[in-house]
Structures are given as C-alpha cells and as structure tokens.
Amino acid sequence: MIKAAIFDMDGLLIDSERIIMQGCIEAAATIGITYTQAEYVELVGRVWSDSTRLMTQQLGSEANFQHVMQGLNAFLAARDHAFPLKAGVEPLLAYYQAQGIVCSVASSSPIPHITHRLTHTGVLPYFSQVTSGQEVQRGKPSPDIYLLALEKLGLAAEECIAFEDSELGAQAAIAAGLRVVVVPDLRQPSAQVRAQAHQVVDSLHDWLMHHDALSGCLL
The missing domain is CATH 1.10.150 (DNA polymerase; domain 1)
Structure with a gap:
C-alpha cells in the first residue's frame, strides 16, 4: 500500500x-x-x-x-489568474484522504502560483506538502524536485506514487525512482515514457474508477 x-x-x-x-x-x-x-x-x-x-x-x-x-x-x-480543476481531481484527493494517504504537490511553478491556483479551486487543504521548482537548482526532467518532495515527506520512492501530465515531468518522476501514472494533457507521452510509466490513463477520474473497482485500493 x-x-x-x-x-x-x-x-x-x-x-x-x-x-x-x-x-x-x-x-x-x-x-x-x-x-x-x-x-x-x-x-x-x-x-x-x-x-x-x-x-x-x-x-x-x-x-x-x-x-x-x-x-x-x-x-x-481578466480571469483572476484562476483555472478549473481537471476531471476527477477532488474525488481522488478525497479518496486518498479517507485512506490516510498523504498528498503532496511537486510543481515547476513558483510558490505563489501554486498556492493561488490551488486555493482558488478549493483543494489546497488536501496537500500536506508543496514543492516548487523555485526550490531546486535543476528543473524537470531532472529528478531534483521529486527527490526534494520525498525528503519533505520523509518517505522512500517505493512508498509513493507520482502523477504527471508532461513528458519532462514523467521523466523526472521516473528518474527519482517513483511509480508514475501519466495523464496526458497537451501531448501524448513518448514510447519510452509509456514503457517506463506505471500506467497511462485518460484522466484522474479514470484512474480512480478503474483501480477502486478492481482492487479497492490505488496501488
């Protein structure tokens, strides 16, 4: 687990x-x-x-x-620098919270952007840790941001799972030793990332429904 x-x-x-x-x-x-x-x-x-x-x-x-x-x-x-949530985000975060699984953010964006955007969507309280690209010397695809996130959590890579949409982000998480679920956004992952990813799904909603239905837990 x-x-x-x-x-x-x-x-x-x-x-x-x-x-x-x-x-x-x-x-x-x-x-x-x-x-x-x-x-x-x-x-x-x-x-x-x-x-x-x-x-x-x-x-x-x-x-x-x-x-x-x-x-x-x-x-x-003109949009108050605000954006909508992607499909399945809040149900998945609520599921993890109910299961006692800690949630963390590892984003290349600056801290003010992270806090503003997640506060606006109402999901910031789900996250115990936030790690920004501002905190590391090398950005994605370097594993540095994920290694720092793991350090903040006090956990080993094999105890965690990562979720990414981009090629560079997936490469960073893979390089940090994490199992990575890729949810493509603007571009489909390369064959190499597909081969190395834990799974590629269309949305976080699909991840939640598929895995909960199959096993009762999201491993």
Missing part, C-alpha cells in the same frame, strides 16, 4: 496549460508572430528560468518575449 501521492499541478490538477497557451498565442499575434501549440508544448513542465530562455528563443528576441508576457498577464488577470 502506498503512503503518499505526489502530484504535478498545471495540466494535471488544474486545466491551465490550454488557457495559458491561448494567451501566449493571442499576445504573439498582436506583434505579427504565429506562435504554435507545438512550440508551447516544449515549455510544459519546465521551471520558469528554463521556460523564459526557451520562449525568448522561440519568439526571436527579449523584446518580443516581454511583449507576449505583458499580453499574457493581461489575459490571465
């Missing part, structure tokens, strides 16, 4: 990646740049410093990057 579940946030717990991508595409269009989903997906799972560097390259200059960020911030401010 697992003792803890570690969750990524953006694209996994909350449906944020599509909205942020839309904001980037619209902001880039105002300066005549066609920004694509394929380009945005390359950012997913990365810490802010890595995303900034890559997106600046994609957009062609620091000035273009700053323009897109200003447009994105206005786009998100």
Whole structure:
C-alpha cells in the first residue's frame, strides 16, 4: 500500500496549460508572430528560468518575449489568474484522504502560483506538502524536485506514487525512482515514457474508477 501521492499541478490538477497557451498565442499575434501549440508544448513542465530562455528563443528576441508576457498577464488577470480543476481531481484527493494517504504537490511553478491556483479551486487543504521548482537548482526532467518532495515527506520512492501530465515531468518522476501514472494533457507521452510509466490513463477520474473497482485500493 502506498503512503503518499505526489502530484504535478498545471495540466494535471488544474486545466491551465490550454488557457495559458491561448494567451501566449493571442499576445504573439498582436506583434505579427504565429506562435504554435507545438512550440508551447516544449515549455510544459519546465521551471520558469528554463521556460523564459526557451520562449525568448522561440519568439526571436527579449523584446518580443516581454511583449507576449505583458499580453499574457493581461489575459490571465481578466480571469483572476484562476483555472478549473481537471476531471476527477477532488474525488481522488478525497479518496486518498479517507485512506490516510498523504498528498503532496511537486510543481515547476513558483510558490505563489501554486498556492493561488490551488486555493482558488478549493483543494489546497488536501496537500500536506508543496514543492516548487523555485526550490531546486535543476528543473524537470531532472529528478531534483521529486527527490526534494520525498525528503519533505520523509518517505522512500517505493512508498509513493507520482502523477504527471508532461513528458519532462514523467521523466523526472521516473528518474527519482517513483511509480508514475501519466495523464496526458497537451501531448501524448513518448514510447519510452509509456514503457517506463506505471500506467497511462485518460484522466484522474479514470484512474480512480478503474483501480477502486478492481482492487479497492490505488496501488
């Protein structure tokens, strides 16, 4: 029986990646740049410093990057920087809480973004620990964020399970020795990640229903 579940946030717990991508595409269009989903997906799972560097390259200059960020911030401010929960999140968290399984977040996002987004959706109280990409020197796919999350929990990797939506995030959790359930968001996992993952499912709802029905516990 697992003792803890570690969750990524953006694209996994909350449906944020599509909205942020839309904001980037619209902001880039105002300066005549066609920004694509394929380009945005390359950012997913990365810490802010890595995303900034890559997106600046994609957009062609620091000035273009700053323009897109200003447009994105206005786009998100109109939505109070809030996003809806993904399917099955709250039922799964409630299930784990009832089973005495500790829940933790390991997200590349800054701490203020994590707390704001999870508070807005009402699920922050389910999590005993929050680990941010700001707290480690190397972002995903390095295992550092998951190793730190395990250290905070005081548990070994084999006592925990991780949930990820992105390729880089799944690689990070796998490298940390965790069993990983991949719930794809903007892009399907590679063949390598599929082979190494504990399971790939369409949603956290599917994970909860399938495993509870089969065994009464989510292992």
